[in-house]
Amino acid sequence: MCRWLAYTGNPIQLETVIFRSTHSLIDQSLHSRMGATTTNGDGFGIGWYGRLYEAPFRYRSVSPAWNDRNLREAARAIHSPLFVAHIRAATETPVQESNCHPFRHNQWLFVHNGLIRHFHMLRRDLMLKIDPALFASIEGSTDSEVMFFLALTYGLQQDPVAALERMAGVIEQTAARHRVEAPLNMTVCAMDGEQIVAVRYSSERQSRTLFHSTSFKHLHELYPHDPRIAAAGEDAFLVLSEPLVDLPDAWEEIAESTAIVARRGDIRQQAFVPRMRA
Structure with a gap:
């Protein structure tokens, strides 16, 4: 359906994880092993942060990620301590x-x-719940963007996990009124230049795959001659749909209904429980 990864740590070339890993995001765009679809060729995007407090940069295209020469050039040129990349299957x-x-x-x-099931039935009701001050910023027509702006409406900037829980609860509450069963399936990532907030959740408890890296310090001890591990630093952290390389002890699957907050080497996990609105 889609594949994504998010990184925080020492600045590294985006090329390292997008192109150069054995099972890189580019490889996943053609040969996903764990996704709902094998091929994810309906566009891609990267977003990254530079100096502290600077607004994030973004590059998006409708081209398949494997066929975009500009992406390869950009990924080679950009070094960032915090970035996210996504390949789309519409x-x-x-x-x-x-x-x-x-x-x-x-x-x-x-x-x-993931998806909001029967989004065409729920779209109007969900969009009317978005803060009118944010409404003009919506550019596209996806369920994903509606989820983002609902989370912003419910306080993403103040309490990210609680806002995502309210977003999920409102979607399930709205779907129940329309008699849509198991409406929400999602792995999501939100970042603000300081932190990564990632969630794995679905109404039917059969979420899309999501993993995180284990200790980079431990990996450096196991693989002391791997320059990519050394460059990332001991506090580096990756959240991703599929592992990039088949290294023992490198990855851990994120449990169902779990939120992870990664901030400057501090990694916190907590239960994710949708909040219904009164």
Whole structure:
């Protein structure tokens, strides 16, 4: 359906994880091993942060990621301590640049893998719940962007996990009124230049795959001659749809209904429970 990864740590070339790993994001765009679809060729996007407090940069395209020469040049040139990359497999919305992830608002970037089932039935009700002050910033037609702006409406900038829980709860509450069963399936990532907030959740408890890296310090001890591990630093952290390399002890699957917050080497996990609105 889609594949994504998010990184925080020492500045590294985006090329390292997008192109150069054994099972890189480019490889996943053609040969996903764990996704709902094998090929993810309906566009891509990267978002990254430079200096502290600077608004994030973004590059999106409707081209298949494996066939975009500019992406290869950009990934080789960009060094960043915090970035996200996404390859898209469209569900029910058009292949157009405004529908490519990551979505952006001020300091925030957001990506999603999954879907809101029967989104065409729920779309109007969900969009009416978005803060009118944010409404003009919506550019595309995807369920993913609606999820992002609902989270912004419910306080993403103040309490990210609680805002995502409210977003999920409102979607499930709205779907129940329309008699849509198991409406939400998602792995999502939101970042603001300081932290990565990632969630794995689905209404039917059969979420899309999501993993995180284990200790880079431990990996450096196991593989002391791997320059990519050394460059990332001991506090580096990756959240991703599929492992990039088949290194023992390198990856751990994120449990169902779990949120992870990664901030400057501090990694916190907590249960993710949708909050219904009164």
